[in-house]
Amino acid sequence: MNVLHIQPDGTVRTIYTEVIDLTSLGKLQVRRATRIEFDNRLQVWRVFDREGDMVYCSPSRAVCLEWEQQHLNWVLEQE
Numbered sequence: 116m117n118v119l120h121i122q123p124d125g126t127v128r129t130i131y132t133e134v135i136d137l138t139s140l141g142k143l144q145v146r147r148a149t150r151i152e153f154d155n156r157l158q159v160w161r162v163f164d165r166e167g168d169m170v171y172c173s174p175s176r177a178v179c180l181e182w183e184q185q186h187l188n189w190v191l192e193q194e
């Protein structure tokens with residue numbers, strides 16, 4: 116689910132996907148919030164935050180992607 120979080124100054128924060136053409140709103144500034152990598156030794160996918168801390172893992176990449184989206188939407192709602 117794509118949720119647009121509109122800040123008091125008019126800035127829109129969201130998880131980027133191409134489902135919504137965000138360029139129609141103006142100039143984009145995109146930053147990675149997490150990264151997902153496969154751990155060959157443990158045979159799991161790991162989600163890391165910007166500081167490099169592992170915040171989630173699963174044998175399924177799809178599960179990690181779903182968790183990432185839910186988690187980041189929750190983070191945006193808290194700000």
